[in-house]
Amino acid sequence: MNKLKKGTYNPAYPIKDLKLAKINRDISTNHSENFTSKLIEYGWLMPIVISKNGDVIEGHHRIESAKILKQKTIPVYIIDWVNTKQEREHLQCIISLNNGNKVWSMADYLKAFATHNKDYNLVYKTYLENTDNITVGNIIHLFFTYNNKKFKIGTAKVEDKDFSYYILNKLSNLTQTYGKELVAAYCVREFIKVSYAKARKDLKKIEFLFMKWEKMLKIKHPTCTSIRDFKPTMEMYLNDYSLNKR
Numbered sequence: 001m002n003k004l005k006k007g008t009y010n011p012a013y014p015i016k017d018l019k020l021a022k023i024n025r026d027i028s029t030n031h032s033e034n035f036t037s038k039l040i041e042y043g044w045l046m047p048i049v050i051s052k053n054g055d056v057i058e059g060h061h062r063i064e065s066a067k068i069l070k071q072k073t074i075p076v077y078i079i080d081w082v083n084t085k086q087e088r089e090h091l092q093c094i095i096s097l098n099n100g101n102k103v104w105s106m107a108d109y110l111k112a113f114a115t116h117n118k119d120y121n122l123v124y125k126t127y128l129e130n131t132d133n134i135t136v137g138n139i140i141h142l143f144f145t146y147n148n149k150k151f152k153i154g155t156a157k158v159e160d161k162d163f164s165y166y167i168l169n170k171l172s173n174l175t176q177t178y179g180k181e182l183v184a185a186y187c188v189r190e191f192i193k194v195s196y197a198k199a200r201k202d203l204k205k206i207e208f209l210f211m212k213w214e215k216m217l218k219i220k221h222p223t224c225t226s227i228r229d230f231k232p233t234m235e236m237y238l239n240d241y242s243l244n245k246r
Helices: 029-042 060-068 087-098 106-114 118-129 136-144 148-152 161-178 185-198 203-218 230-244
Strands: 008-014 048-051 056-058 073-079
Touching (some): 056 087, 060 073, 106 118, 118 136, 118 161, 161 203
Antiparallel strands (some): 008 073, 048 056
16 A cells, blocks of 8 residues: 655644745635634644644635634645745645635636746737636637636647637727627627637638627627527528528
8 A cells, every 4th residue: 555645733823924925826805704703713623734834735715714813823734745946846735635626717727827838938928818708618618619628637738829819809899889898798608609709710600709799789689698599590691601602
């Protein structure tokens, strides 16, 4: 039987000696305050995890909660088999610990891997420049043709940068003109799917679909915000286009 690695426990590690990970997701005030109420009610049920030199691996929000409660020390579990001086290894450990954590959003994963992966960096910067026009989920669908497993371990690749920017610009124009309520996020997601899977990135077909979509937006057609009818309608228009071109 393999002997599992074990760390050491310190019930009173000085908070001032902890080094928060720059590559971790952004700290959420609400999440920290939620932990604060739990600490008051239950006390410390689980230590945070750090490296031997004080780099935090897991428990950033609990540290913030302890600071809110004016604590000077904190219980920690110290391990020595993760080289936190290597940012990539540190990040991979953080991601592995949090892959099942629903509190991590798609934006958190995107930002975390952007430090070391040029594709993620490109998509993250593009997202920040377009937050008013498109959701992070749809940005990921658009640039990565979303694969959840690959995306969350940092191995997704940009499918087609030029095509993605073309679609993004068209979507942004629609959103700015007609608003997010009409250009619904779930319909944007379905349009992206149709553009890749059905239209197969054919720009003439996609221009035709955008034209049809905008006509519906101008009259506020119910299909524009129908999660049931939008995609079938786009596919019907696409079939009509193909038939007329024969």
